Amino acid sequence: LQSGHRICGALRGRKHSIYEGGFRVPFLARWPGQIAAARTTDEVIGLTDVMATCAALIGVSLPDTAAEDSVNLLPLWRGEAAAKGREHLVLKSANGIFAVREGSWKLIEQSEIAPGQKREPENNNQLYDLSSDPTETQNRWEDQPEIVLRLRRLLESTQKQSGAQ
Numbered sequence: 001l002q003s004g005h006r007i008c009g010a011l012r013g014r015k016h017s018i019y020e021g022g023f024r025v026p027f028l029a030r031w032p033g034q035i036a037a038a039r040t041t042d043e044v045i046g047l048t049d050v051m052a053t054c055a056a057l058i059g060v061s062l063p064d065t066a067a068e069d070s071v072n073l074l075p076l077w078r079g080e081a082a083a084k085g086r087e088h089l090v091l092k093s094a095n096g097i098f099a100v101r102e103g104s105w106k107l108i109e110q111s112e113i114a115p116g117q118k119r120e121p122e123n124n125n126q127l128y129d130l131s132s133d134p135t136e137t138q139n140r141w142e143d144q145p146e147i148v149l150r151l152r153r154l155l156e157s158t159q160k161q162s163g164a165q
Contacts, residue, residue, distance in 0.1 A: 046089050048069050056072040073085065089101045090162075098111065098155060105147055106130055
């Protein structure tokens with residue numbers, strides 16, 4: 001940054017951060033005859049989705065206890081008309097801060113800190129509409145209470161379902 005180099009471009013945060021600069025990375029796949037060249041999508045995916053996708057690719061059924069948070073992206077990769085990415089994605093920073101992404105909305109929920117531990121600047125309740133604010137500068141937490149409530153419930157239920165803490 002001192003030399004003007006911004007590894008994450010205009011995105012806020014960097015590796016290990018809960019912000020987009022810490023999580024938004026390009027995913028490239030090349031498969032001649034299966035994936036159209038130069039095809040792009042804005043669908044939300046996670047690295048965990050590679051497991052279910054590869055299992056589907058080779059025709060293997062995964063046990064219920066394996067990769068339970070993985071989504072098969074093969075239809076999306078192949079460009080099938082109705083194919084979508086995942087409905088939502090839960091993120092966790094290196095500092096233990098959780099966020100949930102659903103569509104263009106991203107909720108970051110303030111986490112508890114241990115006594116004597118310094119609160120990280122990103123550890124505050126935040127809500128961003130990434131379609132109009134990909135650099136996460138306009139916190140919409142106060143003016144979108146219904147979206148906050150919906151996403152908090154989604155994050156909580158996903159955490160309970162997966163045992164994530």
